[in-house]
Structures are given as structure tokens and as C-alpha cells.
Amino acid sequence: MSEKRMVEFVFDVACVNSYLMFTRYSRAVRRFRADGGEVETSLLSYRFQPDIDPGGEPLVETHRRLLGEEEAREVQATTDFGAAEGLRVDFTRVVSTNTFEAHRRIAWAVRQERGEAMTERLFRAYFTDGVNVADPEVLARLAREAGVEPGADGPEEVRRELDRVRGLGFVRESVPAFRFDGERVMAGQRTEDELLAALAG
Template sequence: MKIEIFSDVVCPWCYIGHHRLREAVRLYEGDIEVAHRPFQLDPDGVSGGEPLVRALERKFGGAAQVAQMTGHVTGVAAQDGLELRFDRAVAANTFEAHRLIRLAGRAGRDGDMADRLFRAHFTEGLDVGDPAALAALAAETGVEDTGDGADEVRAELSRARALGVRAVPLFLFEEKYAVSGAQPVETLVAALREVEARTAEERAVGVPAGEDCDDGTCAV
């Protein structure tokens, strides 16, 4: 089964979603292919070392609202064993980070690269748009940065827009069934089993891929 996860490495709920998907795949114990797809929360963002909290305050209307938002997601992440340090995080443009994930995917290491970038941004306070920081993270993860991959990322970002992806994380199963948000592990396991059952049924009755739409999920 193929799962595509659309996310951004500066999205805290995406970090939680990545972590939960890995656990769901482990519990499911089936044959799963996970592909990481890019999404940019702020395509025009600048990597210049600005504290993330300051950028969030400007976007969401003040310190009190941002403190409430970050406090909530930090607590949820902690329950999953993830450390979010918004006091360290800096705002960044994530295009180059997505390019590294794309390159890592050629060796089947896109999940490892994504996880390393999440930790760098949310726990270590590194600028995941800074070329030097990205070079060090790629080397640490065993990813050779050949300098290419930008065109593939642009194409995937265009595909996300064409699919109507507006919020992340979003999990797309078999290019047909979508689950959005950092769902609990048990919900993701249930989704995996349901997609497996539906796929088996469609094969049995000869339903062409991409032509099914029911129960709140539609072909894309």
C-alpha cells in the first residue's frame, strides 16, 4: 500500500503526524510504501534568523494567542515523546529543506531526512533554510546533496495545489483516500486496514483505480 504524506518541516502538527504514522505503520505490519510530499505553509518566508514566535505573533494577532496555540501543541507533542522548543525555533523558508527530503527519497531515506529537519527546527533552533545548516544536516543523515531536485519539488508543490491540499499534515492512501490532521495512531491503523479492505474489494469487482467516491472520501 502506498501512503503519501503532505507536510512542511516547520509545521508542529506535521512533526506529530510523521511520528504517529511511523508508529501506525509499525503496528499495521503490512507492506507499506511511505512517500513524503512537500507543502509550504509560507512560500514567501525568509530565512534570516527571525524568532519563530515573533513571526507567529505577526501572523496570528499577538502574543497571547500565540502562547495559547504553542502551549497546546507543545503539550500534545510531549505526550508523544517529542520536544517542541518554540523559544528556540526560527522562521525559515522550507523549499531547500524539501529539496533535501526529495534527494533523500532516492535512497529511501526521506523519512529520516524529514525527521532530522523537524528536530533541527523544533528542538535545536536551527535555521532549516540556511545553506550551511542544511549541508550539515544532509551529511549527518547520509544524504548526498547533488544540487538538483528543485524541479521535482516545484512539480510536487503544483500537484498538491491541484489536489486541493490546503492544510497539513494530509495522508493520501493509494492516491484515493485522504485523512487530514495529526490523527491518533489507532485512527491511522484503522485507516490502513480500511483502505486494504476497500482495495481488495475493488480488485475483486474490477473497479478502476481513481473512480471511487463514497463515505466522505473521493478519488483524486
């Protein structure tokens, strides 16, 4: 096999396509490693709605306000998103909220080599469990479940990292995205096989 691949994944916890791509990429990585490949993944935080209230509101209300009643109903009626990947996404339960503190927990987890476990747990909490991932008590419970201890990264460190990722040129329309070895970028929805091919390439 060739030298270790370095992959950066740009995502937001509140982005359902990020959840889907995280899941497909995780499976592609397992297949890649099973064939003898080596890969190191860096999790790069991005926020779609940095000014949203951490108090949270039902996603259906957010959709009504931003998309209109008819489109909001269509989104809420979607029950099979991610089903083929084994995901259970329930838009009727999602609490739309600020993801800053969720990304802060991921920063803690990364330093403890639990970044991917924390990220998966936060995605599932947001899209399946219907909990507010800005709530300190919820975050403490999710961190414990992912095996993550409180870390030293404070709000300023997280803000600097969020600003750094934006400074790399990633914008709302290009997230989720993968950057391979600091060069090739793959954005939007990709299949598991496409991601595996990019790893092998």
C-alpha cells in the same frame, strides 16, 4: 495480509502538526509491518508560507506579527506539545524560515531511500534544536547526519513537485494529510490507532 498499501503523506517541515502526525504514522507503520503488512510511503511536500524570508526570525516574532501579543505568549508558553509521543517541541527556540531548501533535501533523500530519516531529522532540527533549516551549512550537516548525499534535484524540479501537490487539491487547512491508495484522505490530527486502522483497512 492484503496487497501492499500505498500512502502519500502531505506535510510541511515547519508544521508542528505535521511533525506529530509523521511520528504517529511512523509508529503505526511499524505495528502494521510487525503484523505482516506491506506499505510504501510517498512524501509530498507542501509549504505554508512560501514567501517567508529564508534568513529566518524567532517564531515568537512571527506569532506576534500574525497572531498578536497575547496569543503569541500563549503559544510560547506551551511546553507539553507532543510530550506524550516522546517529542520535545520548544516553541521558544524555533526559527521561522522558508522551508523550500529543506524540502529539496528531502527530495534528494527520497531518491536515496533516506526520505523518512531526512524528514525526521529536519522536524527535530526545526522544533527541538532551534536551527534555521534554510541555512545551507545547517542543511549540509543535517543531510550528513541522515546519511544523505547531495542530489541532482534542482530548484525547478522541487517547484514543479510543490505545484503538483497543490494541484491535487491540498490546501493549508487540510495539511497534514494522508491519502491511502490514491483515494481515501485523512486530514488533521489522527491517533496512532486510527492510522493503523486505515493501513489495515
